[in-house]
Amino acid sequence: MNNYVVCTKINPSVSLIPCRISQKISRFFSLLVALGFAVAANVSLAQDGLPSTDQDSTATYPATYFADFDPHSVSDMLDRIPGINVARGGPGGGGGGPGSSRGSNRRGLGAGGDQVLINGRRIAGKENEGNDQLSRIPASQVEYIEIIRGTSGDLDVRGGGQVINIVMLDAESSSTIAYELNADRSWDGTYTPGVRVSLSGQGGALDYFVTGEREPQYQLNRSSEHSVFPDGSPNDRLQKETTQEASPLTLVGNFGYEFSERDLVHLNLQWSEDNQDTELNRIIVDDKFENPVLSLQFEDLPSDSETWEVGGDYEHIFSNGSRFKTLFVVNEKDDLFVRERYDVDSSDRTKTLFLSSSELTKERIVRTSYTFDVFDTQSLEVGVERAQTILDTSLQLGLLTGDEISDRFGGLSPVTDANGAVEEMRYEYFAVHNWQLNNRMSLESTLLFEDSTIKQSGDISQSRDFDFVRPKIDYRFDITPSLQFRTTIEKDVSQLSFGDYTTSAETNRGSDDDRNQLEGNPDLEQEKSWRYEANLEYRLPNDSGVINTNLFYHDLEDVIEKVDVSTEDDVLSANGNIGDGERYGLKIDGSLRLGFLGQPNMLVTTSLELEDSEVTDPFTGMKRRLSRGGRGEFNIGLRHDIPSRNMNWGFSIRNHFDGNNITYDIDKNEEYEGSNSYFSWVEIQGWGGLTYRFEARDEFVRCRSRDRFENRSVGDGGLRELEKSCWDTGTVLALKVRGTF
Template sequence: MLKVKTGPVLMLASASLLWGMSYAQAQENSAELTTESLAPEGVTDDTVIYPASFFSPYNPVSVSDMLDRIPGVSVGRGGGGGRGLGTGGDVLINGQRMAGKENSPRDQLDRIAAQEVERIEIIRGTSAELDVRGSGQVVNVVLADANNRSSTTVELVGRWNHDQTAEAGASVSHSRQIGNLQGLINIEARPNYENRESTEVQYDPAGQPIGSLFESNVRDQDVLEIAGNIGYQWANQRAQLNVLYGDSGYPRRVSRDFRDYLEYEQTDNDHSNWEVGGDYDISFANGHRAQLLFVATDQTRDEQRERYRADPDTAQVADDSNKTLFIDSDQRTRERIVQGNYSFPLTSDQNLRVGLERAVTRLDSSLLVGSRHSGSGSLPPSERYGGLNPQPALSNAGTTVEEVRYEGFAFHNWVLSPRSTLETSLVYESSEISQSGVVDNSRRFNYLRPSIDYRFNFTESLQLRATAAKEVSQLSFSSFAATVNDDDREQNTDAGNPELAPQEELRYELGLEYRLPNDSGVVNSRIFYRDIENYIGNINATVDPNEPLSAEGNVGPATRWGIFNDASLRLGFLGVPDAIVSAELNIFDSQITNPFLGSKERINRRGEAELGFRHDVTAWALSYGFDYRYPFHGGEYDIDVTTITRNDGQASLDMFVSRVFFDGVTVRLESDNTLGQSRCRSRYRYAPSTIDGELSRIEDSCSSRYRRLILSVSSTF
C-alpha cells in the first residue's frame, strides 16, 4: 500500500478543478440540457413507469444512478445468508428474478449501463405475474430490445485515508446482445483498506482511572470480484445462467499500547467464494407458467491469528519468545439449492402458484487455540498450535454440520376489486440438521409458515398495506461449535451450542404510502410488532469455572415494536424540481428477560433519524448532495457471561459532488464519514461472572476510521 502525504491536497485541487470546469462549460451545456423535470410516462393504481427519456437530463451511468433520481425508492442489497431461495425480493430485470445469493439482483443494478434501459417500473401492488413476493414495492428494470447492441462501462477509483494511505481500484463491465442472446460480465478490484484507531480508559469499581490503551487496527484489503450473466429467450421460454467468483483475503495488523506493556497481533485472513445460479422459465398459451431455479455456492473463511507481548523499553520484535496466543480458524460453507414452481389462473381474478424447494447446506469447521501456559495439567507446546500450549477446552478439532431441508409452498393471489388485492401463502418446511466431529447429534424441525398481504388503494396516490406472517430464521452453523470471538480481547473464543434451534417470529405490519401528484414525492409510514420465540442471544456455556464462556443460544420469548417513517420530496414548489430531499425517522423498542441477570432488557437500538439531499443542476451536468444519519440510544446492552457492554454510535455525514465532462465522462468526488464518526463503548467486567460476581473493571473506549476521500472517473461507450 503506497503512503502519500499529498492525497488531501490533490483531492481539494480536483474539487476546485471540478467546480471551475462546471462553470466554464455551463453556457455550452445549457443549450443541450434542461432543468425542467420530466414526468413519468404512466401511473396506474399499482405501477409507476419511468421511460429512459426521463433520466436523459441527468446523464446516469448505471441503473443505480437512475434509481437515485426517483423519490421514495430504496432497494435492499439482497443475497447473503437468507433461508434458501424462497420467493422474496424487490428487484426484477425484464420481469425475471435472478437466482443468486451473494450474486444478487441489487448488485446487477450497479453493473447494467443506463443506456441499456428502456424503462423502469415501480410496482406497488401484489400480482401473480411477479416472480417475487412480500415486498412493499418492486423495481422492474426493462432493458431495451435490440437485435445487436453492446456497451462497456469503465470506472477508476482512488481513495485517500486519514493516515495518508492511498489506494486505487477499477471495474470494467461489458454487456452485449446478439439476437435473443444477452450477456454481461463485470470485473472489479475494489479497495477496502481501513485503519481504525481506538482510545480506552480503564477505571476501578469506584471510578478511579487505573489504566489506558491506544489501539491501531489496520485492515489492508483489496476485494477482487468477477461476475457474469448470460440469458437466452426464444418464443415463450427464457433461460439464464449467473456466475460469481470473489477473493477478499487480507492481513490485519493490530497494535495496542497499554500503560505497562505493548501488544501486537498479526492476522492472515483467506476469504474466497464462488457461486453458480440459473433459472429456466416457460409460459403456456393458457396462462400457465413453470419455473426451475438452482444455486450452488462455496465459501471459505480461514483465519490465523498470532498475538505477541513486549516490554515498552525493549525492541518491538515479534518472535516466538514473546508469543502469547495462537488461533487457527478454518470454515468452509457449501450450499446447493433447487426450486421448481408452477403457476396457473383459477379464475379471471385469482391465481395460484405452487412449488417445492430442496436445500442442502454444509459447514466444515475447525478451531485450534494455543496459549502460553505452564504448570500442572498443561499440555506440552505443539507446532500445530503455533508452538504454544494447546487449549483443548477452547478448541474445535473438527466439526461438520449439515442441514437437508425440503420446503413446499403455495401462493394465492386474488384481485378483490379494482382497488384492492389479497395475497395469502402457506409454506411447510421439514429439515434435518446433523452434526459430527466433536459432538454427534441429529435433530428434525418442522414448521408451518402462513402469511397474508392485503393492499387497498384509496386513490391512485394513497395505498394501505397490512401484512401478517410467520417467519423462521436461518441458523448460523458456525455457532454449533467453538468459534473465534473478535469483539473481546480477553475472551478469544465463544463456545459452541449443538442444541441451537431456529428463531421463530410472528410479524405484523400496517403501512400507508402517499405519492404526491406529478411525481413530486412519496411519504411512507409503517408500524410493526414482532412476537419472537426462541430468540437467539448469549447464554452461559461455562464448563470450567476458571474459564467462563458464552455461546449463542435460545434465550426465550422476546418482543419488538416500532414505527418507520420516511419521506422523499422534489423541491419543485421552491422552483428547484431537480432537487430531492429525503428524510427518515424510525423509532423502536423491544423487551426480553436476560438469562444472566434475570432483568428486562432491550435487544436492539431505539432508532435513527436520517436526512438526505441531492440536487442535479442539469444545465451544468452537475450533481451534489449529502446524507446525514443520527442514531438514537436508549439503554440497550450486550450482556454475556463476564461483561455488560453498551455500544453507542455517533452522527455521520457523507457528501458528494459529480460532474459529467466531455462525452459522457463522469467525475465524482466523495467525502465519506466527513465528521469522523466514532463508535463508543462502555464495558463493565465482572468476576467471576455477571451472574453472581462483582464489578471488577470499567472500560470506556471510542474508535474511528475518520474521514475518507474518494475520487472516481467513469464512462460508458
C-alpha cells in the same frame, strides 16, 4: 491518550427518545407533509418524460425521464426517483436478530430475494442477486424502470413491500462497455486504487452481462480505552492502532437465452477472492502501581476468503398463460482467519497467542414452481424447494504456557483443538394464492411447510429434525392511484446459524481483548415470531414526492441471545434461547422535491425510525430491551441535479439515537453510544465525455462502555471492572472517473 466527549446516557425507563427531540421531529414531518400537499399541484419538473401510474399502482419511469441527468448506471437512475429508499429498503421495519430468516445470509432461496427484477425475472443467486447488479448495468441499456406496488401471480418474488423491475432495451444487436477508475485516500495519506469494467449487450436471442472489479479497501482505526475498578481506582489504559488492507477481486457473468417466446433460460456465474492483511499495535499502561507499567503488543490478523457460485433458471410459459419455472444455485465459500499476538520488548517479539479458524460452507439449492390461473382474478403458485447446506469448521488455539509445543498451534502449547461439521437438508413446500378482489384491492395468501434435518459431527455428534408451518397474508388497498394501504400478517421461523453450533474464533479484530473464541451450542432452537405490519404510502402529484409510514409489531418466541454454558473451570456463554419477547416500532420515510422553492431538481429525503423491545434477561431476571435493540435513528439527505452545468451534488447524514443500545453477556454488558455518519459528493461531466465524481465519508468518533462482571449465573456476579473506549476511522476521500463506449 486521546480525550473523547462522552454523550450523556438516557435512562432506559423513559420514552424512545427525549421529549424535545421528539417534538422537533414531529414538527419537522408535519411541516414536510403540509408543504407536500400544498405545493404538489403546482410543481413542474425540469425534465421531460414524467412517470406514469397505472391502475395496478405501478409507477413507470421511462428512460427519457433521466435523459437530462445523463446517469452512468441503473443505480444512478434509481437515485433520482422520489421514495426509492422505500422500495430498496425491503419489507417492513424492525431488524431480525441472530435468528432472522431474511437477508443475504439466509439458507436456500425462498420466495423473497432482494426485491429487484431484471426484465421481470429474478436472478438465481445468493451472492449474485439483482440488487448487486444495479451499479454495474449501464444506464444506456435501460428502456424503463417500474416500481411495482401491488401483488401479482406474475411476479418472480413475493412478500416485499415494493418491487423494482429494470426493463432493458430490446435490440437485435447492441453492446456497451462501461468502466470506472477510482482511488480512495485515507486520513493517514494512504491511496488505494480500484477499477471496474463491464460489458453488456445482446445479440439475437442472447443477452449477456459480464463484469470484473477490484475495489480498494483500506482502513486505519485509532482507538483508546481506559479502565477503572468499581471503587473508582485506576486499572489500566490502552491505545490501539489497527490497519486493514484488502483489494477484493470479483468476476460476474449473467447470460440469458430465449429459445422461443415461451422458453427462456439464464445462467449466472460469480467468483470472488478477498484476502485481507490486518495489523494491530497496542500500548498498555498498567495504572495499578505507584509507577505505571508500560507494555507493548503487536497482532497479525490475516484472513483469506474465496467464493464461487453458479446459478440458473429455466422458464416455460404454456399457451394458457401458466408458467413452469425451475431455479438452481450451487455455491461454496472457504474462509481462513489467523490471529497471532506478540509481546514487544525493544526489537524483540515473543509470540503469546495463536488462533486459527477455518470454515468451508457449501450450498446446493433447487426450487421448482408451477403458476396457473384458478379464475380470471385468481392465480395459484405451488412448488417445492430442496436446499442442502454443509459447514466444516476447524479451530486451533495455542498459548505460551510452557507446556509441549506444536507447529499446528503456531509453535505454542495446544489449548483448544475443535473440529466440527454441520449439515442441513431442508425441504420447503409452498402454495401462494393471489386474488385481485377488485380493481383496487388484492389479497395474497401464502402457506409454507418446512421440513428439515440438521446433523452435527465432530466434537459433538447428533441429529435433530424440525418442521414448521408458516402462513402469511398480504392485503393491499389502493385508496386512490396515489394512496395505498398495505398490511401483512406473517409467521416467521428463523434459520439457525451454523456458526452457533460449533466453537469459532473471535474474528472482530480483537474488539474484546479478553476473549479469543466463541462457544457453540448444539441444543439451539429456532427463533419464531408473528409479525404484524401496516403501511400507508402517498405519492404526491407530478412526481413531487413520497410519504410512507410503517407500523410494526413482532411477537417473539424462543429469542436467541447469550446463555450460560460455563464449565467448572471457565465462565462461558453461547447463543441460546432465553424465552419470549416483543419488538415494535414506527418508521416514516419522506421524499420531497423543492419545486415550490424554484428548485424542482433538488430532492430532500428523510427517514425516522423509532423502535422498542422487551425480553427477560436470563442472568438477572429483569425486563430489558433486546441486545443491540436500540431506540431508532434519524436520517436526512439532499440531492441537487443541475443539468445546465452537467453536474450534481448532495449529502446524506445518519444519526442513531443514544441510550440503552446494549449487548448483554454472562460476564459483561456493552453499551454503544448512538453512531453518526455522513456521506457527500460532487459529480460533474467534463473532459472526454467522462464523469468525475468526488466523495467524502466519515463515521465520526464512536464510543462504547463495558461493564465486566464475575459469573452472573451465580448470584449477582459482582461488578469487577468498568471500561470506556472510543475509536475513529477518520475521513475518507475518493475520486471516481466513469465512462462508456
